[in-house]
Amino acid sequence: MSIPPSPTGIDEMVDGQGGLRPHWRQIVSAISLSDGGGLADLSQRLNDAFDNEGVTGILPGSGRHSWRCDPLPLPIPAGEFAALTEGLAQRAELLEAVLEDIYGAQNLLADGVLPPAIVYANDAYLRPSHMQGPRRPGHRYLDFYAADLVRGADGAWRVLADRTVGAAGIAYARENRRMLQRVIPEVFRGTQLLQLRPFFDIWQTALQRLGQERAEARRFQQSQFQGQTQFQFAGQAPAQTGPGIALLTPGTSSQHWFEHMMLSRELSCALVEGGDLTVRGGAVFLKTLKGLQRVDVLLNRANARSLDPLELDAGSGIGVPGLMDAARGATIRISNDPGVGAMEAPALAAWLPALSMRLLGEPLKIASVPTLWLGEARARETVWRDPAQWLIRGATDGRSAAIEPARLNAAEREALLADIAREPWRFAATPAVAPSVAPCAGPNGMVPKPVVLRIYMVFDGREWRAMDGGLARVIESDEKLCGALPGEGLSKDVWILNDERSDIVGPPALPAFAVAIRRTAGDLPSRVADNLFWLGRYVERLEGSARLARATLHRLARGVIMPHELIELEALSRSLEQADLIPAEATGILGGGGALLSALMGSLQERGRNSGSIAWLIGNVARLTEAVRDRLTGDMYGAFTSGLRQIRYSARHVNGNVELLSQTMVEILRFSASVAGLAAENMVRGGGWMFLELGRRMERARAICSQVGFALEQPPARVEPALRLVLELCDSLITYRSRYLTVLQPAPVLDLVLADDGNPRGLAFQLVAIADLLDQIAGQGDRTLSAVATGLLEDIQAMVTRVADAADQSAAASGLPEPLHGHASRILALSDQVTRHYFALLPAAQTLGSGEAAPSFRGAA
């Protein structure tokens, strides 16, 4: 091949004669002048900033690593960058033309221009996308595209990999810029660099345009077929005017979840999972609280093979049955087309120069790294001569890292060569060239490290436009050059330095349709409402558990248990057991309550944690916080994560110390209070807040019923200590004292904690709030659910009145546990009704006739 392998690549910053390249001068002087105390310090400040904002969506304390940003950017002069993007625009058009052929007439195969293996032995070639028949006019496969480039020893950038599927990393590029600007603004001083923002505006406009086309076609169809039932069905939301645009993500389990969330915000589209979508009458709908809303454009960030279990991989639990049919019928535009993965095949590079001449009639403007397809005997001979000089890549698999024969021992190398000999068409080879190096922050100043540059492009309807920046991935010595973007790593901000000639791109005009003013959140996806509801319930349960544990510890810590405390502890341990905080065998308090204490300690254990334990509750709160992150403000998300981290940190350091355990409980109570405060002050009183609040109120109502019930399970003579405990658990001691001084009597206590709707820690307050929220959520709809809550309230108030009117209040109070436990069950039943009515988790979908095990499926439809 033409480029001799070199041990280290050329240096981006210095020119080989010890001189600084001109476009680096500004950066180097700014860094050296920065008042941060050196590169290592800047680097640490950036790491902290990334960590605090959880850029990769780290679950607090989960130990998952994240992307980090190096303080030194990679500058590229605007002229050089323009030449690169011009070449990439041509390349994207070339890939578009290749896609049109392989999913259409297949002339490239018939004429022998492309070997069949590149298409037919390519897992990303989706046969369901190749249906015979005429193409729809105006159809495109690629709307966005990214390329990985490396600079060779000759100074030229070459394409290492084409990225047509997810083009991941765009959010990291944007975060890099944002964080650098915030943490070390001095570096930007005096630098003219192009902005990233216009790219997102262009992309959003392009998506809107695609959606408008479909929305218009839909309105036309509806006017044509008015009155016919085939376009109507139960549950369809009326009068949807604007286009529906959604970003499909695999969910929080995806290593790029943060990016999906950020993109959905930047591009103003709904963030959805497969289970949120359903196909009816050949069109795709998003299930929201107010019914089904049409989706016209789906920005796909899920694996193409999992999109539709009917036509593609049956085992995927995240697909939407019928989606491919809808896409073929053009009722939805999937962007990029699911079939584009075939263009990530590394071996394709070997034919691009010829394909460019044939399909575009012009030479390829930007070369690939030299690539050999090992399906050809001559290529195999070349590689065989000195395997150590080559990187071996999958011929059609662009996601896996390259194999470096130079790093293999003799036996491994033999095995690799045998694999290649058996199925040679599966492999490609690239010379093991060293990419250029750029200076990175090291412990003692700058360290040069190899970089791979990723550039992002989007098609605006007429032409390809580049993001004026990119992601420069730093390849550490143990990392592989090729393959998909990993879940963690070090990257650099990419600066496109403006010179006099370049235009400043302003934001493009937004599409001219008026958005109807809305004050409700009717389009809240049901799954998001479900998650918020459960987040509310778990935060409250966590708080309630901490309250119970603190009350218990308080009594155990004194060492000597007084008789009245014995009664209280019995009631507490029953409540703890009922809340699944401790196992049944730990409820005995004889012998000083040692078993109870160690059970409470055990509840913080993360390993082998039981459902119901505090560690388990924290885990659920963390998981749900992540899942609804796109609905929380940055401050709220920060309050959740920093609070949870602090709690986890404290929990790990308890080490059997009762005092520290108590303190951890206090931290939990503070966490819960700050979350409640932020929710009350920062969240709009729309759908999202209502469900968070509803979950919280329901959980608290249920807990009050159970705890008061357990406390009152006493003979009438022992009711008084039980009443004190009731007031303590409901945080109502001070209020009680201010009303009644120290006289403890059943009726006033029960009135305060059960019937007084002015006490935010009392039951009546919760039930009033629940009824009110259910009314608001129902809107003009069915109000049976709020009537259930009102009925509960009336019953509880009647119950307290009966105690007050009784001749012997204590006897009446000790008869309450049974009706109170019954009340708790009715509250849980109401919660189930809410779940069924609004979140409608349907029974699992099953696959028939594919011969594979039935997948477990989230409810769709």
Added chain:
Amino acid sequence: MRYRVEHSTRFTYADPVDLACHMVRLMPRELPYQKVLSSEVVADPVANRRVEHVDHFGNRVGWLFLEQPHPRFTVTLHAEVEVAFPAPPAAASTPPWEEVATARQGGPGQWQAAEFAFPSPMVAADPDVAAYVAESFPAGRPILVGIVDVLRRIREDFSFRSGVTTIATPVGQVLAQKAGVCQDFSHLMISGLRNLGLPARYVSGYIRTKPAPGTARRRGADQSHAWVGCWLGSALGWVDVDPTNDLIVADEHVVLGWGRDYGDLSPVRGVILGGGAHSLDVSVDLEAV
């Protein structure tokens, strides 16, 4: 030969199914040697939406979407077909198999056949199966002589037994247990041929239920049948052979379509919401008229 086909697939569910979509490959395709006189797919209950297309392989494929709750679902093909497969070439006059084994290179004349020379999701390469089939292909042997030899050996070495395999049973296991049904024998033979570089495709269809007068009843009747299409080079094209019955397909088979393996052709594939446990009842009748 003219046949009347009736193929009925009936699902009965423990609970009603709320929403279902089925992809059916039940319509026989039109071929130079197969005239489709009539064909109709009847769904019960009637589908809310029906779509039909020709797939990547040229097969007819249909979609049935049901949006009303239903306790059972039946889909039935009624067709009348006239078949007259061309006589196969004289085996000894076919080219040496090595000449056909270059198909993977593609290009004019063989690019379409090449698709069937690579492993596919349900027909993985297996060293034992490769060795088993390769025994029938000593150097220079005419390709059809080798194929006929494989047919004979499969018939002799394997027993036809249903229930010992599933659709997902790997070919290596079928070889080890020397038993299976038509899909297994077809997948096994395809895997071995592809290993040699020979294009081989999976053909789905039916075989006549009642034997012709004076012949034995065929295996694989009264259910979906499968056999193997073998490529003999660009001059001779494809010939269909039935490893389950050790014969070259002539006038007892009706073709629905072909693909790389069963996965490309499952006759009824569906995704349902709800339903709980389900039971499946299939009946096939291919009667000469």
